[in-house]
Amino acid sequence: MLLRMSSLLLRTLREEPADAEVPSHRLLVRAGFIRRAAPGGYTWLPLGKLVLDRVTAVVREEMHAAGGQEISFPALLPREPYETSGRWTEYGDDLFTVKDRRGADHLLAPTHEEMATLLVQDMTGSYRDFPLLLFQIQTKFRDEARPRGGLLRGREFLMKDAYSYDLTENGLIEAYERMRAAYQRIFTRLGLDHAIVSAVSGAMGGSVSEEFLAAAEVGEDTFVGCTDCDYAANTEAVSTPAPPAREVTAPTMEVHDTPETPTIASLVELANERGLGGRTDWTAADTLKNVVVTVLHPGHGPELLAIGLPGDREVDLKRLNAALAPATAVLFDDFESRPDLVKGYIGPQGITIPYLADPRVAPGTAWLTGANEPGKHATDVVAGRDFNPDGTIEAAVVRPGDPCPACGDGTLTMRRGIEIGHIFQLGRRYTDAFKVDVLGADGKPVRPTMGCYGIGLSRAVAAIAEQHHDEQGLVWPAAIAPADVHVVAAGKDGQVEAALALAATLSRAGLRVLVDDRPNVSAGVKFTDAELIGIPRCVVVGRRLAEGFAELRDRRTRERTEVPLVDMAGVIAAELG
RNA sequence: CGGGUCGUGGCGCAGCUUGGUCAGCGCGCUCGCUUUGGGAGCGAGAUGUCGCGGGUUCGAAUCCCGCCGACCCGACCA
Numbered sequence: 001m002l003l004r005m006s007s008l009l010l011r012t013l014r015e016e017p018a019d020a021e022v023p024s025h026r027l028l029v030r031a032g033f034i035r036r037a038a039p040g041g042y043t044w045l046p047l048g049k050l051v052l053d054r055v056t057a058v059v060r061e062e063m064h065a066a067g068g069q070e071i072s073f074p075a076l077l078p079r080e081p082y083e084t085s086g087r088w089t090e091y092g093d094d095l096f097t098v099k100d101r102r103g104a105d106h107l108l109a110p111t112h113e114e115m116a117t118l119l120v121q122d123m124t125g126s127y128r129d130f131p132l133l134l135f136q137i138q139t140k141f142r143d144e145a146r147p148r149g150g151l152l153r154g155r156e157f158l159m160k161d162a163y164s165y166d167l168t169e170n171g172l173i174e175a176y177e178r179m180r181a182a183y184q185r186i187f188t189r190l191g192l193d194h195a196i197v198s199a200v201s202g203a204m205g206g207s208v209s210e211e212f213l214a215a216a217e218v219g220e221d222t223f224v225g226c227t228d229c230d231y232a233a234n235t236e237a238v239s240t241p242a243p244p245a246r247e248v249t250a251p252t253m254e255v256h257d258t259p260e261t262p263t264i265a266s267l268v269e270l271a272n273e274r275g276l277g278g279r280t281d282w283t284a285a286d287t288l289k290n291v292v293v294t295v296l297h298p299g300h301g302p303e304l305l306a307i308g309l310p311g312d313r314e315v316d317l318k319r320l321n322a323a324l325a326p327a328t329a330v331l332f333d334d335f336e337s338r339p340d341l342v343k344g345y346i347g348p349q350g351i352t353i354p355y356l357a358d359p360r361v362a363p364g365t366a367w368l369t370g371a372n373e374p375g376k377h378a379t380d381v382v383a384g385r386d387f388n389p390d391g392t393i394e395a396a397v398v399r400p401g402d403p404c405p406a407c408g409d410g411t412l413t414m415r416r417g418i419e420i421g422h423i424f425q426l427g428r429r430y431t432d433a434f435k436v437d438v439l440g441a442d443g444k445p446v447r448p449t450m451g452c453y454g455i456g457l458s459r460a461v462a463a464i465a466e467q468h469h470d471e472q473g474l475v476w477p478a479a480i481a482p483a484d485v486h487v488v489a490a491g492k493d494g495q496v497e498a499a500l501a502l503a504a505t506l507s508r509a510g511l512r513v514l515v516d517d518r519p520n521v522s523a524g525v526k527f528t529d530a531e532l533i534g535i536p537r538c539v540v541v542g543r544r545l546a547e548g549f550a551e552l553r554d555r556r557t558r559e560r561t562e563v564p565l566v567d568m569a570g571v572i573a574a575e576l577g
Numbered sequence: 578c579g580g581g582u583c584g585u586g587g588c589g590c591a592g593c594u595u596g597g598u599c600a601g602c603g604c605g606c607u608c609g610c611u612u613u614g615g616g617a618g619c620g621a622g623a624u625g626u627c628g629c630g631g632g633u634u635c636g637a638a639u640c641c642c643g644c645c646g647a648c649c650c651g652a653c654c655a
Contacts, residue, residue, distance in 0.1 A: 011587075011605080013604095016588095093578095144654070145578070146654090153655080199655095220654090317653090318652095328654095490613085492612090520612095521613090524614075524617085528615070529616090540614075551614095
């Protein structure tokens, strides 16, 4: 490959684009890799397309190596299959829907579990057809409420999605582990520093799922690690260790006048001032906060739900929604319509709506909480004695320093990451929905079990840019750089010709070459552009040309060495291994 | 979807408060000459329905209404 900058569709920007905030977005636009074309939609320019194709090639290679067979579904799909699976409504507003000329509903696919399952139903009939692993690389559509960060979250993006079908649980687990291993190889090859964390399944359904998160400040996901063990999880999936149930030793519940204490802080202050329950050491953690939310089930009416949690914790709506999925929740604020719910003074004893408690609200624990009357709270309200929650829920914020749910010894640390991959053991949700059965070896029907595995390819490009850049610009890992070498003609006196000749030589040696042969562009501009574009190594054809030397620069380390022109191809080939 | 900021040549911005030589600056672009190892100099040029639609007015980039879009925070979502 030999690309000449004199004719390349490229315009680097000296100034920061005003609409770009995150580093990957700024740099990819400035360096001429992408261009915004629509809300949440980007055009891949020649350099960007080269990178995207490299990423795609790595993924495709590893998918084949893992036994995958590549197919391609339509992106424009009819409504019925998604109606059958329930996702037409469950996916909600994020689903891009369109009507055809006859008024029939269609959708632009956000993922293809339904179509993959229908294909399996259509084309298999016997246990001999399994196991099966299908994958495709295709543009996906989601009507995101808020596209952001350039390629990080678009309404249209490139995704590799794969679907496994097995006849046994062990088969599914084996396929899942194989894909998990393939993902680790892929992200390592892409140069992405990543973590594998337990996750919640969201609209996909299913039980076990893990996310691959690329560590990045601008990531939208927060995940925890443990100081002592290898536990890692998305905050949404963190489980709270429940204290063991204990004997009830607390005295009888007692109601106190606590005027003007609608907040936890004001309640704790007053409780200590008055020595409520004979104590003056109340903290927020001793109180039980009861938050009312409106739960919206897809396709049903709203429902009220109260959530009880220690007063020093807020409700984390992300965690709450993850726990309630596919239903969603919003904070309830129309207390005037519900006189039975006394804002600021709600207690779980005798509450009139469903009540779920944080795991820390274990049987036998005693709390300072609302008395369901304005200006009154109660002490020694004991779980299991004075109230019985309808269940537990993981909705409280997770904080650094919280105990690890896995080992119990360590504490949790928190980082942010970009979700670049997500793998699920879906089970039979979709094969049940479409009633897929095949004949087993014993002649009896068997229902296949399913896994699905996604990688955001365009997002991965952004994640790589996020992790590989410096003050001057992008610094692509060799495996996915748009070229192997960037040849710069730095001076006058025939150096453009010499640079082109060298570029041709390197290209013939099998290297992918970008050559800056722009006439009448100063060396400074070319160097700056080369650093912005971020090809791993740059060859400067300049002042020592007459002696038969050119300068080889390493983009990352900034190391410079003089190399004889005749040896250049060999030296670079050696570096590439 | 709520709150905020914003929309003026390819990019970055000024102008709007107080309507009327305000279509302006820098970068980029074109041509010529000079320059050529770290975003060159001089000269000459081209590029705008001032986001869209409506309204007020003799007159609107500027004032009013509606819409669209961008970005940030939150919500939502992966």
